[in-house]
Amino acid sequence: MSIQFNQKLRYTLGIVTLLFISLAGSYVYKHSNNQQLAQPQTTLKENSTFGAKTALATSVQNSVLVAETSNQAIGKPNSAISKKFTASVPITYPVIDEWKKYKFSINGSKILTPVKLPKSQVNFNQTDLLTVLINTRKYFQDHASEDPDIFRKGILGTQGVNIPDMLKTLDFMITTLNEDIANQRTTRLQDPNFINANFRVIKWSAYNPNNQKQERLRITKYAVFTHPGSRTKTSTYNTPIYSLKANSKTDTFYTKYTKQDVLSGIYEPGGKEFGKVEPLAYLTRNGLEEALMQGTVLINFTDGSKAFFNVDKNNGISYVRGLKATAQKRYWYFRQVDAIKGYGHTIDAKISVKPGVTFAGDVLNIGLGKVIVIEHTKSGRKHLQMGVIADTGGAFLPNLYQLDFLAGIFQSQKDFQQHIQRLPEYANAYVLVKK
Secondary structure, three states, rough: HHHHHHHHHHHHHHHHHHHHHHHHHHHHHHHHHHHHHHHHHHHHHHHHHHHOOOOOOOOHHHHHHHHHHHHHHOOOOOOOOOOHHHHHOOOOOEEEEOOOOEEEEEEEHHHHEEEOOOOOOEEEOHHHHHHHHHHHHHHHHHHHOOHHHHHOOHHHHHHHHOHHHHHHHHHHHHHHHHHHOOOOOOOOOHHHHHHHHHHHEEEEEOOOOOOOOOOOOOEEEEEEEEEEEEEOOOOOOOHHHHHHHHHHHHHHHHHHHHHHHOOOOOOOOOOOOOOOOOEEEEHHHHHHHHHHHHHEEEEEOOOOOOOEEEEEEOOOOOOOOOHHHHHHOOOEEEEEOOOEEEHHHHHOOOEEEEOOOOOOOOOHHHHHHOOEEEEEOOOEEEEEEEEEEOOHHHHHHHOOOOEEEEEEEEEHHHHHHHHHHOOOOEEEEEEEOOO
16 A cells, blocks of 8 residues: 555656656746847847947948848848958858849958058059049948949958948048148058058959959059040041930930941931930041040040040940950940049049049949059069059959059050050959058
8 A cells, every 4th residue: 555655656756847847948948049039139239339330421321221132132141230240241242243133152252361461662643542532432422322332342241341441441541641641741551561550451362254263353454535526527527426315314215226226327317316315526436436445535626625525324235345346236325524534323423533543343343442452563573553443344344353444644545555564464452441
């Protein structure tokens, strides 16, 4: 009887013990799970605190969010703005073309490496660089809401570089140059020791899908050429450049026509689209091709006047690498401007740039406003040249292996070719980011 009672008692105690352990485990699991669910709220709070301290206008912050949403649409993770959350920094980056279509993905560390700048003086014209830095910074300030493309982190996002970092870089350089020029001294930005002390230096190695052996960036050169021209069609100056009228913002008729269609005379008297556009000037055919290729032309008119003209809108046809200029179907419509113009979402917003300190590059995947130093060796000595990505072009979207250097204003191709013989064909490239 007592043995049976003891056995029943042991069974009862065993069941109670199991129930207690089960209840305790359930409590621990729920408590742990609640903590995990609460964790993202803490992270978001810390991120919002960081964002509140970021020295960007509200419109700029909103544009960053728009750009991040755009990145997510093509599969890019939404990285936190703060470098503190390193887990959110993506390893791979999806490269897109000018129509925002995905092309391929690349590991950022494959082409971007933290280094020190070589110990050679950095060359550039101080006042010209200051002008381009100010104009580029002003573009971010004035066009934050209209142009979300400029707030893409690009492949440098894989190195934890964000838009506030880039704007801080521009601001610091502007302040430094202003101080040095005001004190009539050689700017500290030409001193590699100063740069290494104040900037992250990230070496950018070329990634060319068609040439896997290319390591250094190809440095092509572009220019503004002066061309004779006429305001009316003549036997010599018989190739027009046109401007779209204001109603072309809604009427996109011009996207139906190739360059060859335009040159066949569709906009000239008797042509089927006569009156739809305005002729700005007439050049030789060679003058037109150079204006289309370079983006800006300085025309010396037969009446003694002169003016800059810059590309405004194209017909929506992509530039084809390797195809000769006369066979390209892309056609650009121009506008008269007051200076050499670089990047801009509209012709009126384009950045005024200066030769010798301006690069055209891939603004969607590398980024507008990135400060670049290129390095090459000449006569056994290292030469360093600084400039800003403040321009772009169809040949650079996408392009992770090339920059185009604005060499100057030239009277002829001969003068241009003589000048660029002193410049490198390939160079090491470094991106500077304020620490």
